[in-house]
Amino acid sequence: MGVAEAIGVRPVADLLAKNSARYGGGLAFADDMREVGWSELRRRTGGLAVGLAVERGTRVAFCLDNGVELVEGLLATVRAAAVGVPLPPRATHTELAQLLADCDPAVVVTDQRRLPRIAGMVAGRPVRLVVTGEGELPKGVAHFEELVTGGRSRPRDDLGLDEPAWLLYTSGTSGTSTAAVSSQRSALWSSFACYLPRLGLTHTDRVLAPLPLAHTYAHSLCVLGTTAAGASARITAGTDPAELVRTVGEFEPTVLGGVPLTFRRLLDAGLGTVPSLRVCVTAGAPSGAELREEVERRFGAPLLDGYGSTETCGKIAMESLTGPRVRGGSGTPLPGMDVRLVDPDSGLDSGEGEIWVRGPGMMLGYHNRPGTGADAAGDGWYRTGDLGRLGAGGSLTVTGRLGDRIVRGGENVDPAEVERVLCELPGVRDAAVVARPHPQLGEVPVAFVVPARASLDPAALLRGCATVLSAHKVPEEILFTPAVPRTAAGKPRRAVLRETLTERPARPGPPA
Known part of the structure; x- marks a missing residue:
């Protein structure tokens, strides 16, 4: 029996039927306005599947909070045997128009506030508009609730495990967003091979992950992980730290998911011990040892790190509640997910290099990008563009981005390594490192630092780096900034920071 068969991924329709039979009126998902139990969720999704009235394989886009x-x-x-496309709710007008043109949906589901803008974007195209909430609608626009309750026939429920199921856009740290097409098997692989066994996720868990559902991390953990386990999840669009602290107190989660910035904000907002918590989960960007230790001390639950990507539809590797944990590491690769480390210069396998991956969790390919995707490297290997190394017990540590690598006088500098060192120094709340052109050395690293106190001394930070890092890795300069711009997945927007280097002088100290 192969790994794929042994893991036993089940289709969404089967999972909903199982949860309805076992947990009935037990809470499935809740948000700021309403909640739905498992039996009701099965009924409502079946009604909506019929009400959408789309042809097999067509795309349904969602522009919703x-x-x-x-x-x-x-x-x-x-x-409905269609393809769901969650669009980033904070996309600009231009970005949203580009995404709609790219995914070319048959139906767009949105809300009253966004309806006029969406209607203008799809005018003249054969796109059906569906709107959530109450209120009068223009002719030809359907109410979401009418579709949910109006169906009289049964949904298809026959989408194969390896057919296209969802289309998720990458978070786009340095270029135009592209969409990864996932199947039920690839998207649910993280749930069955990771969240259930490594987090011990079960129907008794209450999941809170204040992250955008349009991105892979929350889609994988909060939507599909909750469904696979029959657990309960609290959905929230809020990012205000005080609001999140209140939500934690009200919902009493057992599993708290976020990116490092999520946990830093909760710490700064004064969140203390959470008796209900049994595990915290972070991903999107490497978490420093200091952050982990502070979260575990304050919240009373371990903070586990994981590593994944949109192209792998979720996790590549993750720590376990029961397994060994390596400082700075992201745990061992998931069952079935093969990992290679390839030297970028020689193309040979090595102990440290670019992370290549293949396995059941891989996307089917990029939407509208023929000839690219999972098999671009040959033999099914996907080149992540991330740099890493395998350590004790097979734990994978991500050390940086291949495209972000800084070459200083012929010596390589990985920004993520420098950022981890900076974030572990006293007084540093956040940091990002980028390259600045240099007439003699080619490039030098420059660090943007968010100070935790006004008295922070940039010279002290440089000395702290010098005690840990080789001389060529120590930043040429420290620039204080109120915040590091990041994607919704928590990754630094290095391209934005590089642009600011030509627009701002170095600051002599932290901002007031």
């Missing part, structure tokens, strides 16, 4: 309706839509499209 985090909420129960978005979860229902993403599950219903699978039951």
